[in-house]
Amino acid sequence: MATQKSTRPPAPAAERPHPDATRRSQRSRQAIYDAALALVGEVGYPKTTIEGIAARAGVGKQTIYRWWSSKADVLLEAFLDLGEQAAGQEAYAIPDTGDLAADLKAVLRATVDELRDPRFETPSRALAAEGVVNEQLGREFVAKLLEPSLQLYVDRLRAAQEAGQVRPDIDPRIALELFVSPLAQRWLQHTGPFSHAYTDTLVDYALHGLAPR
Amino acid sequence: MATQKSTRPPAPAAERPHPDATRRSQRSRQAIYDAALALVGEVGYPKTTIEGIAARAGVGKQTIYRWWSSKADVLLEAFLDLGEQAAGQEAYAIPDTGDLAADLKAVLRATVDELRDPRFETPSRALAAEGVVNEQLGREFVAKLLEPSLQLYVDRLRAAQEAGQVRPDIDPRIALELFVSPLAQRWLQHTGPFSHAYTDTLVDYALHGLAPR
Amino acid sequence: MATQKSTRPPAPAAERPHPDATRRSQRSRQAIYDAALALVGEVGYPKTTIEGIAARAGVGKQTIYRWWSSKADVLLEAFLDLGEQAAGQEAYAIPDTGDLAADLKAVLRATVDELRDPRFETPSRALAAEGVVNEQLGREFVAKLLEPSLQLYVDRLRAAQEAGQVRPDIDPRIALELFVSPLAQRWLQHTGPFSHAYTDTLVDYALHGLAPR
Amino acid sequence: MATQKSTRPPAPAAERPHPDATRRSQRSRQAIYDAALALVGEVGYPKTTIEGIAARAGVGKQTIYRWWSSKADVLLEAFLDLGEQAAGQEAYAIPDTGDLAADLKAVLRATVDELRDPRFETPSRALAAEGVVNEQLGREFVAKLLEPSLQLYVDRLRAAQEAGQVRPDIDPRIALELFVSPLAQRWLQHTGPFSHAYTDTLVDYALHGLAPR
DNA sequence: CGTTAAGCGAGACGGTACGTCCGGTCTTTTT
DNA sequence: AAAAAGACCGGACGTACCGTCTCGCTTAACG
Known part of the structure; x- marks a missing residue:
């Protein structure tokens, strides 16, 4: 995909029939x-x-x-x-202290806090809701806002695979959903409490599985 | 949960001041x-x-x-x-053949098929979207439509716990989200392909965990 | 032409597709x-x-x-x-004192005064202007507002014909235009001063002609 | 009337603050x-x-x-x-054959035909209508378009006065309105048929008066 | 003869009004 | 008393133009 990042406007959808953007x-x-x-x-x-x-x-x-x-x-x-x-301010990446469980728990706790910030909550919900019903917007929402964040989990999980903390046959893009999606659903649909304890539990369940070992 | 099934309207939030329902x-x-x-x-x-x-x-x-x-x-x-x-027609329950993985895979495959049925898809999406933004409706949506289905998973997982196929310290209400929420998110937000292979993978990952054993 | 004067609305154009007028x-x-x-x-x-x-x-x-x-x-x-x-208040008719010239002059002087009343002037002008450009409205304007007034002149002129003060071969509907139209034009188009002296002159010219006798 | 025909724009109201007209x-x-x-x-x-x-x-x-x-x-x-x-093409003047009635009838018949030419009708009406409501434009319209034509009638009537065909005490500027204004009104306001027969009648009535002789 | 300042084409901009659609209330008549 | 019908006030929709305001670009007139 060729991006025209030389022109300043932050990716103006390109598909719409724009008037002269330079005069904007x-x-x-x-x-x-x-x-x-x-x-x-x-x-x-x-x-x-x-x-x-x-x-x-x-x-x-x-x-x-x-x-x-x-x-x-x-x-x-x-x-x-x-x-x-x-x-600009944040260095957006998941920490890698060598302890995968701890790193994931930390990030998910931070996410819980962020999703509770009303500054972000209302517009995020609105966009998510619109995306559920309007597929075109939904895909844009996912591509521009969601995927970049998820990619960070992919990276962290791959590092964990190399470190032998995750089975090598696991697909990280699917694996991350084991803890990210439950969190997302509880936030979006109010299907249950939304706490640090909850995300910690999710990480434990996801890493060690439900079945006895 | 006490249901007031005597008045026929299926419990319409109760707060609204209804006129005489018998003449409806x-x-x-x-x-x-x-x-x-x-x-x-x-x-x-x-x-x-x-x-x-x-x-x-x-x-x-x-x-x-x-x-x-x-x-x-x-x-x-x-x-x-x-x-x-x-x-009336369906006996809504998750089969219990003794093989938990197989049972879950079967039910999730059926769910994938059902969610693709356009007869249900548009109104479901509409309600889900509205629920994201309108908390009151969202909670009603969850309580009336989502929770009854999720309860079936809780029941099946408890049976599996008794059969020793799931660790006894696991909370089934959280455990079920490991495979149900990813599916829900992919459907709601188009975050990835939506297939039988995918749900099978989810069940495997959730049961056995991401970490090597 | 059958008019439905039993219903109260004052002739609602009839051609337009009206909703239920009784609920108006x-x-x-x-x-x-x-x-x-x-x-x-x-x-x-x-x-x-x-x-x-x-x-x-x-x-x-x-x-x-x-x-x-x-x-x-x-x-x-x-x-x-x-x-x-x-x-309701006015008895709308042209006086008949037996002296046609005097009667016409009186009425035209009154018309001059009325046309100067700003209460009537702005909307009249607006309607007249619109009627110039919009034929349908123009015809309605003429039929509903102008013709009824002109008919009064027709009646007075016919009476004058019977009294031998106007030649019997004269068409009153055309004759009245000799003094009414000049007045109208001066008012509408500002083609000249607009005074009692002017209307008096018009009546004289119209009654006795331009040619020497 | 002093015309400034040296600058080429046809007298553009003078009040507006024009930019450099030579570069136009x-x-x-x-x-x-x-x-x-x-x-x-x-x-x-x-x-x-x-x-x-x-x-x-x-x-x-x-x-x-x-x-x-x-x-x-x-x-x-x-x-x-x-x-x-x-x-350039037309020699704009009213003929003088010595027979006033015939000359006027001829000119008015020609006017009737011209006013029916759709090439002129729409813009003329538009301007006339605008002039009814917008006094400044109306006066310009009259001065630039109407008065020059009416002046021709004044000239012809004066000639007739000298030839003894019109009473010497008649004001030609008013006299011409006896036949011009009715025509104008019928055209502008659709107050009646608009034909050669009509204009002929107007000339006869105007010249000989309504009263018996 | 190059500089410079105007007119010019284009069209984005802050606005106003258009004519339509729908929300939610109210009233009338029918069942 | 609920229901069908639909007029009503309100207010947002998306569009069309208004008149103003830059933008380059061309094109004279002058220094």
Whole structure:
């Protein structure tokens, strides 16, 4: 996949029939991102309207419709932009102390905390929900937000395989789902409590299996 | 769990101030269920409107507002009703042949097939998505639709524990998530292929763990 | 032409596909008339908008679109309604003192004064202008507002013919235009001063002709 | 009347703050005139937009706003330009055969035919309508398009006065309205049939008066 | 004869209004 | 008293234009 990372806009979906992107107002773009995230946080996703975003951003509605195809699309890019801005600070990787179980538990505990941060929770939920029903957006959501994070688990598990802590015939992309997916489902669907104890348990079960040894 | 099965409506959140339920038109109710499910299947959830349901059902809008609080609520009950009608035929339980792995694989393969049936897929997705964003509905969705199915896994796993095929210190309610949640996530979020081979792998990984023995 | 004058609405164009007129809110109708006339008077016709009328009348836009097809249509009916309300008071006829010239001069002087009343001027101009460009509306405007007034001149001229003051071979419907049309044109198009002296002159010229006798 | 025919633009209202007129693109100007007239003819005045004219003329919107103040203004000048181009061919004057009645009838018959030519009808109506509602434009319309034509009647009537065919105390500027205004009104407002027979009648009535002699 | 400043095409921008759709309430009539 | 029907107020939708505002680009006039 050839990415055109030389031009600055952070991957503008490319499929939509864009007007001249070089004339685009960065000022408006940022104002729209800010307004969208703020509104979703304040009144929730369903009550966030394009008109509302435009008004709050001090922007004409057409400026939104010119560059995005839907409310969900705006929010997705706003969220991606938020992530990019945050990206500089964090070194996004799973620690490798040699103790796989401890490393996974630490990361999952951190994830639990992050998912509880209301700053992220409302827009994430909104996007996830929209992705469930709108396949195109869902795939974009997964590709741009989910997969990059999951890849970190793949890397860590492969390192564990080389260190002999994970069976060599295991597919890491599937293995990671044993603890990531349960966490995701509890968060998304409220199917159960959402705690550090829970994620610790998941890691233990996943690593050692349910069957007696 | 005490169910109030005397009033026939399948427990509609109880908080809403219902008019006299005994005078309710079953004719209209069924027509609304049918219309709602048909419309969601045909045009998708977001384009399904209360007006549309009323028109298709040959019913006044007020008749819907009288008995339900939202589009999601209508659809949830319509879907429950659908499930109840189907329930008579099937004996809903997980087989117990003594071979836990085989039994789980069989059930998960059947689940994969069922989730692909478009008759169920659109409304299920719609409800799941709504539940992600609307906590009240989400909890109802889980309690009425998800938990009863998960309980079957709990039962089967407990039997396996008694048979010595699962470690006695394992919590079955958590254990089942090792294979159910990954499947759910792949279906909801399109995070990966959705096949019999995949579910078989999940069962193997979950039972025997990722770590070498 | 069969008119259905038993139903109360003052001739609702009949051609448009009306919803159930018996359920119509008279309250809203009157509020819309009032708002439309007020706005046209205050900000002028072009800056009068359907949204503005709806807002000022405290009415949903749809309630306007349900019953009228355009801004011009609303204003025409509002104006007709205004006329009907005023109709009760005045005995609308041209006096017959036996002196045709004097009677015509009196009526035309009164017309000059009336056309200068800003209460009538703005909406009249707006309707006349719209009628110039929109033939359908123009014909309605003429039939409902103009012709009834012109008919009064026809009647007076016929009386004058019987009294021997107008040649018997004259067509009154054409004759009246000799003094009415010049007045109308000066008012509509600002083609010249608009005064009592002018209308007096018109009557003299029209009655006695341009040619020497 | 002092005309400043040295600068080529046909007297552009003078009040507007013009940029350097010597650098003006005649190419664009003509394209705009053509586009404006074509669009008004094709879709009517209200649906003719500045954007549409600019697009059709292959011109930037700003080029229109730089030189004209409104849609009506563009159309007025376009129409004047059209008239000027046609002016070369015709010798615009009313014939003087010595028979006033015959001369007037001939000219009015020709006017009837001309007003029916759709090439002129749509833009004329549009301008006339706009002038009814917009006094400034209306006065310009009258001064530039109407008065020059009416002046021809004044001239012819004065000649008739000298020849003893019109009473010497008659004001020709008012007299001409006896037959011109009725025609104008019937055309503008569809208040009656619009034919050669009608104009002939008008001339007869106007010359000889309504009263018996 | 190159510099420079205007007009120009293009079109993004903040806005306003359009005409439509639907939400949720209310009223009238029928069953 | 519930139900069918649908008018009503409100408000968001996505579109069309408004008039303003940059952007290069061309094209004269001048230094």
